[in-house]
Amino acid sequence: MKSAIPGSDEFTSRPLPRAELLSRISPRLPLHQLDDEQTHQVNALTYEVVRHRLWAITQEMGETLRRMSGSHVVTESNDFNFSICDELGEQVQVGTYNIGLIGSMDLAVTWTLQHRSDNPGIAEGDMFLCNDPWIGGGLHQNDAAVLAPIFHDGKLFGWTTAIAHQVDLGGPRPGSFSPSAHDVFGEAVPTPPVKVVRDGVLQRDIADAWVRRSRLPHLVGLDLRAKIAANKNAGEQILRLIGKYGADTVKAVMRRMMNDAERRLRAKLETLPDGTWTAVGYQEQAHTGDRGLHPIKVAMTKERDRLVFDFRGTAGQTGIINCPYPGLRAGIVFTVLPLLAGDIPWAAGGLMRCFEIVTDEDTITNASFPAAVGKGPFGPAWGAGNLVAEVLAKMLDAKPARRGDVQSICNGTTDLCVVSGVDVRSGARKGFVSPVFDVMAGGYGAQVHYDGVDTGGRLIIPSARAPDVEMTEYLYPLVALWRREQTDSGGPGRQRGGMSGSVCYVQHPDQTGTMSLVVSGTGKAANQNVGLAGGHPGNSQLDLVVRGIDVPRLAGATAIPAGLDELGGDIEVLPCEGESHLGPDDALYLHWQAGGGYGDPLLRPAGNVRDDVLHARVSAEAARDVYGVVLREDGEVDPAATDETRGRLRQQRATGSGLPGTRPAPIGAPDLSGARRLDDNLAVLESPDGGTVVCTHCGTGIGPLAGGAFVAALARRDAAPADAGPHIWRDPSVYVDAEIVFRQLFCPGCLTAVYSRVVPVHHPLPDDDYRSWT
Incomplete structure (x- = not known):
């Protein structure tokens, strides 16, 4: 008999090649499989009809859960999601709810195939309940999933999954989040996949044990039944679809959906520049009483049609600010899908084939058992996602045809x-x-x-x-x-x-x-x-x-x-x-x-700033002090005062930047024909030695691109965080011991801001972003 020691590799999940996964599944579990050739034998009309029906089924799963749930997490805030998977867990269709909740759902299914197919077995009418962050499906223990196999003619055809955040699953604090936890034993209990439905019947012993842990058992029990119902309804509809078009046809459509998504994303990546882009972010306070900053580092390398996300150098696991590998993968997925695949159907199984993850063990983004991981989704997983969004934006910004897809970071975290x-x-x-x-x-x-x-x-x-x-x-x-x-x-x-x-x-x-x-x-x-x-x-x-x-x-x-x-x-x-x-x-x-x-805020059209003030988006004081726009008493722009104020603000940037007495160069329209744009402010004039970086606003030559050498030539100024604007908390020492500054880098000619961050004083300069460029 094979046994597993809690905390060992038996209780973790990672992506596996298809052939290796097949070798780990019990031979007693028959699978419905197709050759790749068969995926091309479906005509276009049938493909579109079946594809859209699968999409509709996932949406109906959402309605089923919302109508049955009594939790405002589901009914009011849509913190849940669904997926339809093939027989090995690759996700064919996912919902548009919380994408993080399906970022590792396939890992939970593949773990179940490996560890449950022999004992207790996977059979028709079964469902499995899981909330183990090391196995996948959710990002922390409050994310509870129900995994449901679909059988046709005695063979495992596919899976449906339903997952939602549970308001409370036990632990020392209401809501199951404990800021002072030392390890997972001070949080809600993680449960690896257990058979909660057998042969279509809810197992009361498992259901009772599940709700017993909660301060709100009526809500947790109702959500459990709602997820079971959503899966049951979806499974029945997929079987009706099979009855109409045949199992091989439906499976061929599923495989083709994933292959098409992969092909389209790889084709998009082929059009983007190769290179490596880096970003560093921070988690504040690892636990109650901590005053540290804990860095997350990513280097994204894009080569031809693939991405590699390298998180080596991230801080070691500590306190409660940890997530296991499935959470890190989810953080990448919930960023890549909307930012790179917004125009591609979300057959997530195909999209996830386009990237790889490199990471150290025992870090806050790849924590080992028994680390505390309750903060995983809105801590390191989301923090890693923000950094992925940042490096994706830098890559897209360097491609003129894709600059419309660039987006600064959204709302940071919850x-x-x-x-x-x-x-x-x-x-x-x-x-x-x-x-x-x-x-x-x-x-x-x-x-x-x-x-x-x-x-x-x-x-x-x-x-x-x-x-x-x-x-x-x-x-x-x-x-x-x-x-x-x-x-x-x-x-x-x-x-x-x-x-x-x-x-x-x-x-x-x-x-x-x-x-x-x-x-x-x-x-x-x-x-x-x-x-x-x-x-x-x-x-x-x-x-x-x-x-x-x-x-x-x-x-x-x-x-x-x-x-x-x-x-x-x-x-x-x-x-x-x-x-x-x-x-x-x-x-x-x-x-x-x-x-x-x-x-740069000083480049915002004055009329836009005036409208912002009119609609209470920006205060008159911030309009003047941050945007340099002065408004008259009637609310209209004072052109002369605005020009004077913006000139003065530019001149102030020279103070403390190493350019005392510099008079900003006039902003015009330099001739940059043939230059390669890096972003809004910088472009490269090509040359055999790698080119020179120039300012797109005044034409000033800044320095060589090779190795990011030009970054050292940018004017730099570290100021108090409050200099970033009235929206920045003025006293970071309330939270952390590290010195926090508002760091800006400027064109040495016109003093246009090319980089603005509120960061610890030891935060690295962005020269690494250009070291791989030629």
Whole structure:
């Protein structure tokens, strides 16, 4: 009998070549398989009809789960997803909900094939329940998946999967997130795939053991049944499709869908420049009481039609800010699909063939058991995804035909706050756990030709929704003083980043006692939502509790407070990772992240800035101090004052940059015919020795491209973080010990910003991005 020791390789998953996977599956499990030749024998009309039917089935899975679930995570915020897979787990069709939840679903299926096909066996009518982040399917223990095999004529034809975030699966803290956990044993229990449905019958012993761990067993039990129903409905529809067109035809369409997606993405990659691009980001505070910054590093190499993401050099696993390999892979997938494959049907199995991952073991993006991994999805997985988005944008920006696809980083990460307590409004005492999902309304990053979408949602959850405030107030003993877009939150740039919002909650007037708060959020000191090509980052994430507010909670209130200043009381700044409480006279304030800007803010047309001020997207003060645009009392642009202010701001950039006394060169239209563009500000004049980098605005020759040598010739200035704008938290020392600066690099001629980041002072310069270029 084969046994497995918890924590060994038996309880981890990695992609396997098809032939090797087949060798590890029990010969007692018959598989329905096709040769590649058979995938080309389906006519075009049949292919399109079956392909679209498979797509419709996944959407119907979403409706089934939403209608059956009682959790606002599903019904209000769409934090779930689905997939249809072939017999070996490759994903043929995925939903447009939380893409992170299907980024490693195939790994969960392949693990189940390897470790469950012999004992207890995989048979018709079975389903498997899993929430083990090392195996796949979800990014942390709260992501619970149900995997359902589909059999036809006694052979395993394929799989359907349904997964959703569960509000609470146990552990020491409500919501199953523990900022002080030392390892996974201080969090919710991970469960490898167990047979929860056998021969079409729910196994009550497994279901009871599953819900017993939760503080909200009725919600977890209902979600379990909803996922089973979604899978059952999808399986029946796929069998009806097989009955109409034949198993070989449907399987041929499935294989062709993945092959076509792979072919189209590889063809797109062939059109993009080869090279290596790098990025470094940071996770703040590894656990309660920590004050460190923990780097994630990626070097993306594109060669012909493939990508390699190399994460070597990332910080070692520590505290709670870890994700296993499946989470890292999910972070790549939820970035690559919308940014590179937005115009390709999401047959994820084919798309994932186009990239490889290189990573060190025992790091925060490839953590080994028993590391604490509860923060995986909105910590290192999302942080890695942000860096992948950054390097993809740099690659796309260097290809003129693809510059329309460039996008600065969207909303950084989620702002996790779990509110819990006992609801006494109805006279009965009822426990509740409520993650604040208003934060779904994040700002999108700016593009080369467009501003970012304001409070548009989540890049990684195309169908994300912020819940209806009235539904939140109905379900939980909370009252919203406001939920609004926040002026100045979007990253300044030639194109402005999309705005984020804030929400302020107080206890319901009929509520008594104290509520517990668990908070976790990165991007409070060193920004996650960076800008590109000189664009500033979006706002710093900020979580506060205001103690002893003067504003009435509900009864007697006559107006919506305009801001924190009108609440009275004393402000408690909440940490990146930690716990607090919300009393009857307190207010909870969350300000989540916006999108980064693109291009130098001083290049934004003054009329656009005027419109931003008119619509309260930018304050008049930020218009003057960041964009250099001065408005008259009637709200119109003062051209002379604006020219003078922008000239003065450019001149100020020389202070501390190593160019004292420099007068900015005039911005004109230099002759760059034949030059190869690197981004909004830089281009390369080709020459046999690798070329010279020049400014696209004034024509100044900056330095050699070879080895990134020109970066050293850029003017550099490190200033206080507040110099980036009023949206940046002014005192990072509240969170971390490292010195944080607003770093900018400028053209030495016209002093146009080509790089703008809020980073630790030791953050590397971007010269590595050009070392492989010739």
